[in-house]
Amino acid sequence: xxxxxxxxxxxxxxxxxxxxxxxxxxxxxxxxxxxxxxxxxxxxxxxxxxxxxxxxxxxxxxxxxxxxxxxxxxxxxxxxxxxxxxxxxxxxxxxxxxxxxxxxxxxxxxxxxxxxxxxxxxxxxxxxxxxxxxxxxxxxxxxxxxxxxxxxxxxxxxxxxxxxxxxxxxxxxxxxxxxxxxxxxxxxxxxxxxxxxxxxxxxxxxxxxxxxxxxxxxxxxxxxxxxxxxxxxxxxxxxxxxxxxxxxxxxxxxxxxxxxxxxxxxxxxxxxxxxxxxxxxxxxxxxxxxxxxxxxxxxxxxxxxxx
Numbered sequence: 001x002x003x004x005x006x007x008x009x010x011x012x013x014x015x016x017x018x019x020x021x022x023x024x025x026x027x028x029x030x031x032x033x034x035x036x037x038x039x040x041x042x043x044x045x046x047x048x049x050x051x052x053x054x055x056x057x058x059x060x061x062x063x064x065x066x067x068x069x070x071x072x073x074x075x076x077x078x079x080x081x082x083x084x085x086x087x088x089x090x091x092x093x094x095x096x097x098x099x100x101x102x103x104x105x106x107x108x109x110x111x112x113x114x115x116x117x118x119x120x121x122x123x124x125x126x127x128x129x130x131x132x133x134x135x136x137x138x139x140x141x142x143x144x145x146x147x148x149x150x151x152x153x154x155x156x157x158x159x160x161x162x163x164x165x166x167x168x169x170x171x172x173x174x175x176x177x178x179x180x181x182x183x184x185x186x187x188x189x190x191x192x193x194x195x196x197x198x199x200x201x202x203x204x205x206x207x208x209x210x211x212x213x214x215x216x217x218x219x220x221x222x223x224x225x226x227x228x229x230x231x232x233x234x235x236x237x238x239x240x241x242x243x244x245x246x247x248x249x250x251x252x253x254x255x256x257x258x259x260x261x262x263x264x265x266x267x268x269x270x271x272x273x274x275x276x277x278x279x280x281x282x283x284x285x286x287x288x289x290x291x292x293x294x295x296x297x298x299x300x301x302x303x304x305x306x307x
Contacts (some may be wrong), residue, residue, distance in 0.1 A: 010148055024063040027071060027108075031058045031080060037113070037134070038079035039112050041120045044086060046105035048122050052114035052131030058082075060296075067103030080088070082110070088290040114150075128162075149174065149188060162199070169206035181219070205245070208232070215239050217297075219300075226251065230291045240300045243293065250287020256280075256296040265305040 067115040072083045086104040119137040129147040138156045151168035155175040162181040171190030182199040206226030211232040219239040226247040
């Protein structure tokens with residue numbers, strides 16, 4: 001009986017200790033920023049959500065795991081810097097094996113003035129942003145990055161996470177990149193660049209002016225409209241490239257593949273299909289040819305349609 005009670009006591013102590021380790025502490029802080037026009041935010045693990053509001057104030061709300069030492073907030077030279085600091089020695093060589101990295105999670109929800117220039121960085125934390133009008137830079141190592149497109153200058157990057165941007169058709173300067181994740185852009189216009197190394201790239205355009213799309217081993221799919229004299233370049237090394245595009249004055253197109261099939265299905269334009277052979281190039285003009293399309297893949301298929 002004594003051994004049984006001792007076993008129960010050991011289980012109880014272990015459970016309590018585990019619960020204590022997984023506990024979180026609420027965090028809240030507000031910073032009046034006056035004429036400050038730059039905000040930099042860094043979080044390591046957990047999540048980071050940034051939204052815009054009309055106050056000249058930064059509002060930070062969140063939950064900090066037991067391994068968080070502090071949240072540094074510094075204000076100087078017209079900028080606010082917010083940085084999550086984990087306790088020293090928290091992440092040793094076995095941290096990913098024994099889940100101790102979870103103790104370093106911070107889930108933050110931050111509101112910033114809509115017009116500030118923002119830079120946000122995370123390591124393994126997801127990153128979302130909405131309503132930002134100023135120059136915006138969003139970067140993550142292994143987390144997903146998602147944002148609406150309000151800012152006229154927006155860059156979003158992830159190494160192993162997905163990147164997803166959703167616009168309203170208003171012109172912006174967009175840069176979206178991922179190494180091993182997918183890149184998805186919805187209802188975007190203006191100057192657009194989207195690239196991935198091993199992920200797929202998918203874009204919906206609305207009167208875009210200058211578009212550059214590329215993937216090394218993933219597929220590329222672009223659909224939507226170009227401006228009257230817009231330009232689009234799309235390329236993949238080993239993936240399929242499919243373009244479904246329209247332009248008010250039509251477009252001139254160049255399709256190339258080293259070893260894949262080339263196909264175009266354009267109303268009133270040249271129709272080609274290299275099904276009897278692989279590789280080569282196809283050029284042609286749809287309508288007045290005001291816009292320009294250049295599409296290529298080394299070993300994948302290339303397809304161009306207007307519907």
